[in-house]
Amino acid sequence: MSMSRDEIMEKVVEILSDSFELDPATIKPESTLYEELDLDSIDAVDIFVQLRDLTGRRPDPEKAKQIRTVDELVTFVEEELAAAERGDPEPETPLPAT
Amino acid sequence: MRFDVAVCGGGLAGLCVARQLHREVPEAKVAVLERSRRPIPEACHKVGESHVELSSHYLGKILGLEENLEARHLKKNGLRFLCGDSQGPIAARPEIGPAEFPLVPSYQIDRGRLESDLRALCEQEGVALLEGVDVHDIELRGHGDHLVRTSEGEVRARWVIDASGRRRLLQKKLGLRRESPVAASAAWFRVRDGVRIGQLVPESERQWHARDIDDTRWLSTVHLMGVGYWVWIIPLASGYTSVGVVANADTHAFRGFNTPQRMRAWLARHEPRLAERLADVPFEDFGVRHDYSYMTAQVLSAERWACVGEAAFFLDPLYSLGNDFLSMANSFAVRCIGDDLRGDLDPAAAAELEGILLLLAADSSRTLSGNSRIFGDADVLGTKVWWDFFNYWGFSCRFFFSELWREPLDELRRFRAMAQRWYDLNTHAQRVLEAWARLREPGQAPRKKFVAMPAPRTVLADLHGSLLEDRDAEAAYARMEADHAVGVALVTELLVQALLDLGPTRAAALGEAVGLGRDWTLPISPERLAAEGLGRRERLSRLPPVARDLQRAVGRARSDTALAELLRLAEGAREAAVMAPS
Numbered sequence: 001m002s003m004s005r006d007e008i009m010e011k012v013v014e015i016l017s018d019s020f021e022l023d024p025a026t027i028k029p030e031s032t033l034y035e036e037l038d039l040d041s042i043d044a045v046d047i048f049v050q051l052r053d054l055t056g057r058r059p060d061p062e063k064a065k066q067i068r069t070v071d072e073l074v075t076f077v078e079e080e081l082a083a084a085e086r087g088d089p090e091p092e093t094p095l096p097a098t
Numbered sequence: 099m100r101f102d103v104a105v106c107g108g109g110l111a112g113l114c115v116a117r118q119l120h121r122e123v124p125e126a127k128v129a130v131l132e133r134s135r136r137p138i139p140e141a142c143h144k145v146g147e148s149h150v151e152l153s154s155h156y157l158g159k160i161l162g163l164e165e166n167l168e169a170r171h172l173k174k175n176g177l178r179f180l181c182g183d184s185q186g187p188i189a190a191r192p193e194i195g196p197a198e199f200p201l202v203p204s205y206q207i208d209r210g211r212l213e214s215d216l217r218a219l220c221e222q223e224g225v226a227l228l229e230g231v232d233v234h235d236i237e238l239r240g241h242g243d244h245l246v247r248t249s250e251g252e253v254r255a256r257w258v259i260d261a262s263g264r265r266r267l268l269q270k271k272l273g274l275r276r277e278s279p280v281a282a283s284a285a286w287f288r289v290r291d292g293v294r295i296g297q298l299v300p301e302s303e304r305q306w307h308a309r310d311i312d313d314t315r316w317l318s319t320v321h322l323m324g325v326g327y328w329v330w331i332i333p334l335a336s337g338y339t340s341v342g343v344v345a346n347a348d349t350h351a352f353r354g355f356n357t358p359q360r361m362r363a364w365l366a367r368h369e370p371r372l373a374e375r376l377a378d379v380p381f382e383d384f385g386v387r388h389d390y391s392y393m394t395a396q397v398l399s400a401e402r403w404a405c406v407g408e409a410a411f412f413l414d415p416l417y418s419l420g421n422d423f424l425s426m427a428n429s430f431a432v433r434c435i436g437d438d439l440r441g442d443l444d445p446a447a448a449a450e451l452e453g454i455l456l457l458l459a460a461d462s463s464r465t466l467s468g469n470s471r472i473f474g475d476a477d478v479l480g481t482k483v484w485w486d487f488f489n490y491w492g493f494s495c496r497f498f499f500s501e502l503w504r505e506p507l508d509e510l511r512r513f514r515a516m517a518q519r520w521y522d523l524n525t526h527a528q529r530v531l532e533a534w535a536r537l538r539e540p541g542q543a544p545r546k547k548f549v550a551m552p553a554p555r556t557v558l559a560d561l562h563g564s565l566l567e568d569r570d571a572e573a574a575y576a577r578m579e580a581d582h583a584v585g586v587a588l589v590t591e592l593l594v595q596a597l598l599d600l601g602p603t604r605a606a607a608l609g610e611a612v613g614l615g616r617d618w619t620l621p622i623s624p625e626r627l628a629a630e631g632l633g634r635r636e637r638l639s640r641l642p643p644v645a646r647d648l649q650r651a652v653g654r655a656r657s658d659t660a661l662a663e664l665l666r667l668a669e670g671a672r673e674a675a676v677m678a679p680s
Contacts, residue, residue: 052308
């Protein structure tokens with residue numbers, strides 16, 4: 001399934017605003033997740049669990065850790081979707097279940 | 099014929115107790131008296147297929163059946179609840195369930211297959227499996243062997259285990275039945291092909307399907323929830339699917355679904371997506387149970403008898419606890435039999451075990467009754483499941499996984515007192531949840547589309563995973579103690595969320611319903627009151643971790659009225675109520 005960058009952005013904004021009491025208008029591509037949007041590491045786990053609904057695959061925790069801004073998150077989803085399309089294998093060590 | 103133990107009934111409870119006796123009291127000479135002869139049918143045999151953590155641990159570890167379970171049955175992807183509007187598409191219904199396959203194993207058991215295997219195993223191990231024997235009567239004797247009268251003659255035994263299922267030979271004879279607070283009926287059937295919840299959702303619902311990352315959603319016990327009812331969908335290794343309706347008497351008449359034809363009409367009305375899937379599928383082995391729930395006054399006696407499985411009591415199929423109580427009753431009875439045959443059965447120890455079992459039954463009866471409104475409310479249900487799992491893993495599972503029923507008398511006394519503390523806490527929790535759902539404005543949009551249960555990296559997930567760690571009695575007690583303190587914070591947070599959600603107009607009614615200020619002893623600290631006014635991250639950092647995790651997982655309620663004011667209104671209700679008569 002292909003999604004445009006705008007559609008992905010829309011979804012990401014929806015997830016962030018629904019989950020973390022954020023006003024959608026304050027979520028900009030350049031917003032930093034941990035400073036400006038005031039999220040923490042457990043929120044990040046929550047985001048990546050929810051992003052699986054879009055990508056249908058488990059994220060690579062190493063790549064996920066590098067993400068700092070909303071724009072990078074959108075790029076990450078784009079890459080995950082492309083990886084899903086290619087049928088790339090999932091990472092060996094997924095985010096922990098417990 | 100004379101035996102050390104006569105097991106009356108060779109269903110799951112009786113066969114399991116015989117196997118456990120063989121493993122733990124190998125010197126005992128055991129007979130199982132069972133009316134039916136082999137072969138018994140696969141799948142279309144008995145309900146009670148869904149096993150949760152405790153009974154799975156029992157079958158796998160205590161009875162050593164792990165290989166059989168892995169090879170012959172399905173490993174289960176936990177319990178999954180689909181709530182919300184049943185008339186709309188399934189994909190739009192809020193979902194509560196595991197995000198990842200649970201680490202603590204549980205199984206979907208094909209009852210006919212398991213009981214066939216257990217019969218063969220018991221025979222191989224030297225248990226006298228007497229098939230075609232119908233037990234007519236059990237005569238308990240104060241001294242000497244008890245007497246069991248059967249279609250094939252008399253059997254004498256030092257111990258009698260009543261595993262006669264709903265015939266309840268001893269319970270009826272001794273007048274031990276007690277009323278249950280659960281007032282509900284059930285009807286069920288099997289279908290030959292695999293009915294998977296995913297088949298009820300169009301492929302175009304990409305996100306809903308993508309959430310099921312390993313295609314294992316179908317391995318859950320799926321519950322379709324609505325006001326006053328739920329429907330189970332359980333896959334079986336034989337390829338069959340078990341489907342059942344459980345409905346409370348206060349909302350659904352039994353005659354509305356007690357025949358196959360009425361069942362189809364009931365499903366078409368209440369669960370149309372499932373009804374469509376089943377339209378041309380024959381219902382096999384249709385069965386019903388009207389007003390199925392009953393309690394008991396006693397299940398275990400140092401006078402050398404015990405009732406196990408449904409011959410003891412049956413509460414409710416939600417959360418699949420029936421087999422858990424079977425596991426506990428069996429284990430407690432086997433411990434007493436072992437003590438007795440070695441000449442050191444302490445009646446006080448038997449009384450403690452009996453006390454713990456009845457306390458846990460009473461605890462579950464609170465959890466499983468008064469839920470009609472909650473079943474139709476995704477937000478309250480998500481919160482309830484969070485607490486109920488916490489309670490279940492925190493005490494019952496810890497007690498069983500650590501095999502604490504083997505402990506000496508003074509330890510049993512300590513754990514019974516601990517069970518009582520968890521019971522008291524659960525009583526508070528259930529009162530809040532029930533009143534919250536009852537007072538809540540119906541038809542609110544659910545807060546979350548998906549509630550991971552347990553959510554990764556939370557207090558609840560940690561508690562669940564901790565069941566896999568070995569713990570001796572001392573360490574288990576310490577962990578229960580610590581978890582109870584966490585539970586206090588959690589139940590306090592349930593009250594806070596209910597208050598915030600119901601707001602100033604209903605706070606007083608909530609306070610009255612839960613006995614706030616009268617018998618509510620959990621404190622809402624000044625810090626908790628102050629935290630509500632803060633920004634999200636600041637607020638979360640100041641909450642007890644369990645309250646923080648609950649909010650993250652199931653969402654939070656908000657009110658324009660300050661929490662302190664809501665609490666004052668809720669506590670004021672008591673004074674008003676007291677003053678009213680004058």
